[in-house]
Amino acid sequence: MTLDWWTLGLQTLNVLVLLWLLSRFLFKPIAAIIAERQRAANRLLDEASAAKDEARKLRDASDQARAGANRQRAAALQAAEVDADQARRLRLQEADAEIARRHRQAQEALHAERQRLQAITEERAGRLALTIAGRLMQRLPESARVEGFIDDLVDGLASLPAETRRSLAQSDAPLRLKAPRALTETERDALQAALRRVLKTPPEPLVIVDPELIAGLELETEHAVVRNSLRADLARLQTEISLHDLEQS
Amino acid sequence: MNDSPLVTSALFHIGPVAISAAVVVTWALMAGMGVGSWALTRGLSRRPGKAQCLLELLVETLDHQIRDTMQVAPQRYRALIGTLFLFILAANWSALIPGIEPPTAHLETDVVLALIVLAASIGYGVATRGLAGYLRTFAEPSWVMVPLNLVEQLTRTFSLIVRLFGNVMSGVFVLGITLSLAGLLVPIPFMALDMLTGAIQAYIFSVLAMVFLGAAVESPPASLSPEHKES
Numbered sequence: 410m411t412l413d414w415w416t417l418g419l420q421t422l423n424v425l426v427l428l429w430l431l432s433r434f435l436f437k438p439i440a441a442i443i444a445e446r447q448r449a450a451n452r453l454l455d456e457a458s459a460a461k462d463e464a465r466k467l468r469d470a471s472d473q474a475r476a477g478a479n480r481q482r483a484a485a486l487q488a489a490e491v492d493a494d495q496a497r498r499l500r501l502q503e504a505d506a507e508i509a510r511r512h513r514q515a516q517e518a519l520h521a522e523r524q525r526l527q528a529i530t531e532e533r534a535g536r537l538a539l540t541i542a543g544r545l546m547q548r549l550p551e552s553a554r555v556e557g558f559i560d561d562l563v564d565g566l567a568s569l570p571a572e573t574r575r576s577l578a579q580s581d582a583p584l585r586l587k588a589p590r591a592l593t594e595t596e597r598d599a600l601q602a603a604l605r606r607v608l609k610t611p612p613e614p615l616v617i618v619d620p621e622l623i624a625g626l627e628l629e630t631e632h633a634v635v636r637n638s639l640r641a642d643l644a645r646l647q648t649e650i651s652l653h654d655l656e657q658s
Numbered sequence: 659m660n661d662s663p664l665v666t667s668a669l670f671h672i673g674p675v676a677i678s679a680a681v682v683v684t685w686a687l688m689a690g691m692g693v694g695s696w697a698l699t700r701g702l703s704r705r706p707g708k709a710q711c712l713l714e715l716l717v718e719t720l721d722h723q724i725r726d727t728m729q730v731a732p733q734r735y736r737a738l739i740g741t742l743f744l745f746i747l748a749a750n751w752s753a754l755i756p757g758i759e760p761p762t763a764h765l766e767t768d769v770v771l772a773l774i775v776l777a778a779s780i781g782y783g784v785a786t787r788g789l790a791g792y793l794r795t796f797a798e799p800s801w802v803m804v805p806l807n808l809v810e811q812l813t814r815t816f817s818l819i820v821r822l823f824g825n826v827m828s829g830v831f832v833l834g835i836t837l838s839l840a841g842l843l844v845p846i847p848f849m850a851l852d853m854l855t856g857a858i859q860a861y862i863f864s865v866l867a868m869v870f871l872g873a874a875v876e877s878p879p880a881s882l883s884p885e886h887k888e889s
Contacts, residue, residue: 411666412666412765412766412769413666413668413678413766415668415675415676416676416678416680416681416764416767417766419677419681419684420680420684420761420766420770421773424684424770424771424774425774426688427687427691427692427741427745428737428741430688430691430695431691431692431695431737431740432741434692434695434696434699435691435695435698435699435740436717436736436737438702439710439713439714439716439717440736442703442704442706442710442714443714443717443718445704446704
């Protein structure tokens with residue numbers, strides 16, 4: 410067995426070259442990519458760990474914010490309930506006040522309507538009474554519509570204060586005397602005599618015919634009015650009846 | 659095939675240089691492995707394909723073997739051990755190609771590989787321990803062991819040569835005899851056995867190289883590199 414030295418030398422060179430080739434083109438690239446992947450994996454793990462820590466911090470912050478929001482919501486809800494309760498009470502009070510006001514207005518309107526209807530009714534009743542009384546008085550003699558009322562007119566004048574009677578007697582203005590018809594001479598004399606008994610020196614009366622009186626005599630001066638007619642009696646009666654109805658309602 | 663596997667004959671000459679068949683086959687293997695390595699590693703990415711996964715598996719397995727056997731960080735010795743393993747494996751399996759005689763079946767190639775291991779163990783030992791420190795390892799555990807340790811350096815190198823040469827050469831020899839006796843189908847089991855023997859011999863040679871290198875650079879565990887500690 411012999412050694413071929415050329416072969417030995419060339420194989421030595423060949424193996425060394427192959428060693429360099431594989432080291433350069435196989436082992437170093439593979440080891441580098443493995444190391445790079447390991448570094449990338451480590452970096453990813455570090456980033457994941459950091460992201461996990463950050464997520465944990467965010468979650469804690471979110472929990473705290475949510476707890477704060479819950480507290481604020483509860484406080485706001487409580488405040489809203491209080492406000493709503495106050496608003497409800499206020500609205501109820503306003504509604505009650507409005508109801509009372511409208512009820513009062515309705516009562517007033519009803520009362521006014523009643524009074525208006527009553528006034529209309531009274532006016533109609535008065536007219537009806539005057540019509541009835543006038544028709545009844547037409548069945549009486551014409552003298553009864555005046556003569557029977559002269560004494561009552563004198564009594565009315567006599568019931569006036571003395572100062573008033575004196576001013577009536579001394580007045581230059583004529584006494585306006587309302588009568589349901591024109592007075593006869595006899596009636597005028599009787600009236601003048603009766604006035605003289607009360608006023609001593611009465612002025613000349615100015616007779617004004619007013620059929621609305623139905624019957625009676627009414628005396629009007631600047632200082633006094635004496636109602637002495639069937640119309641005045643009916644009006645007074647009507648007023649008393651109205652007052653009675655109002656007291657009952 | 660040569661008449662005797664123990665004789666190396668020149669295939670052709672380049673000037674005064676005799677080029678044997680082993681050298682030519684080695685060149686072919688070098689070309690194939692070099693171009694293949696370049697082609698396989700030019701498109702490496704973080705998302706590996708099947709070929710890259712296979713290569714990474716090879717390198718990581720090699721690193722684990724170096725780490726487990728030598729108890730040191732593997733990157734310094736990866737290229738040497740890996741090249742030895744791949745070259746011996748490729749050379750041994752080249753016998754499957756008809757008409758090709760594996761370079762490892764010739765003594766010169768095995769001598770070169772063993773001498774490279776011897777030189778590497780000396781170089782790494784001196785680099786790691788210093789010249790004095792490396793020389794002191796021959797006197798361990800006592801000065802009496804210096805002759806024996808020196809002889810051991812030679813004998814274990816010689817054992818590397820003879821083991822690889824004997825196994826591969828015998829496989830080729832057996833395969834040649836079988837082919838000469840029965841050329842059809844019969845050599846197939848021997849070829850499979852030759853493949854197994856070739857792989858085992860490549861692994862054994864690499865492991866023994868790691869053992870020899872590990873003995874040369876053996877150091878306290880505290881001197882392990884940070885990469886080794888992390889891994």
